[in-house]
Amino acid sequence: MQTIHALNPLRRAIAELRENAGAGCRLALVPTMGALHEGHLTLVKEAQRRADLTAVSIFVNPRQFGANEDLDAYPRTLQRDAAMLRDAGVDVLWAPDAGEIYPDGYATNVSVDGVSAGLCGADRPGHFDGVATVVLKLFNQVRPDLALFGEKDWQQLAVIRRMARDLDLSHPHVDAIHGVAIVREADGLALSSRNRYLSPAQRSDAAALPAAMRAAIADMAQGTPADAALATLRSTLRGAGFDTIDYAEMRHADTLALARAPGPHIRLFVAARIGGTRLIDNMPVQ
Template identity: 45%
Template structure:
């Protein structure tokens, strides 16, 4: 495994790999992370290993996607542990640039995706997705991957990146990968380490609420978004240590609101949640087919949570 911190070195390294792979075109996969790796990141690496020839793992805590009162300075970091996990999973190249390497001067050019960023995390974190789109755009230009792998837990991020790729004709396939969960259902996140023991127990209301949503959709095929959000809200409010940031039921990937399920033209619906605890803001989501039957759940992890 090669560990590279300079953009020019990474480009030279990838050019060498591509040159030495013979007549068949080598496929490069990118897994973009902010480090503090966990099993969820490992699952993305495994998917990249299965579908591409060379896996590049980027580790970069991107300051552009943090607001002035957010946790950029305190965001968990453990470079040594990250490198051990990356090597154990068979990563070929780790790209771990400094902030100065990625942003050598004030950024006068940024990427902004309109519409999709107006709701969910974009509504409560202004400028966040401009930072995400800008750094992902830079990584795509630097690495020039054939495929890039992102976790479905950040479903809005995937929708934003897919829109950017389509609008700007990036020659890269975006591969969404299923959310990885702890044994009790909590979605894996680097921010889970911020939770106290009591908060960790109460954080299960997110995955439990998605299971409630699955049951509600199954039992009420022609439901209203307002009814479903009310059901979820009632459950999340049982967690006294958590504060609801948002509960949304939207068409996906357009992220457009709707009133009743029978009015939907989209193939999918997303139920998306964000709950704040004292030091951690957790997100989770679930995609459903617009057929709204138990057999049509896109991710049947929630069925197992109810058993």
């Protein structure tokens, strides 16, 4: 595996890899912010299944953190992450610093309306502008044939898909944006780099999040009105030790428009805080 920190060496390395792989080879990109876990490695495995070459980026993007968020505290474990990716058989690790992504005088922002509103977009102003901007830059730098993102960050996935459609990001930038199913712990908690912020007691209590979501979905399937089921979900989380519930809503999977009742292509989205840690999750509501 080649670990690269500057753009010109990255482009040379990718050109050489493509040439050596031969005509028709496909390159997959897995963008990450590091602090890798099994969920990221699942993305890598899916990338390797779909493509001949795999690149992973690690960049803690300052433009997607708000003024009072955890940019400075966000875990940075590049040496450990690189070892994991090397063992997984990744071809290229793209690990630029902030000056490489946003050089002096940088003045461009990418904004995606509609799907970026509500949910995390309402609670984290400017977050999805930062996501769209850095992902577009990564696409232009790596020029993959496909890219893979985890479905835990469903709104992020929707924003990136909308951007790719609107800006005609066809080959050689990226032909397809693939979502990969959420990877969960044995107790149901979605894997996240931020889970390491939880104390042992908070980690135990956090399992109430997916459990309460499953219970709300089951209640609605038995005929409980959606408003009542979601009210019970919020009450359950507060009783389990969550300090605040930022949102607990049903939305259409593609447009993220609010939904008032369960049905095909409807998902339940929840964001809640326990201690200083904000956890998000989503599940289909059939």
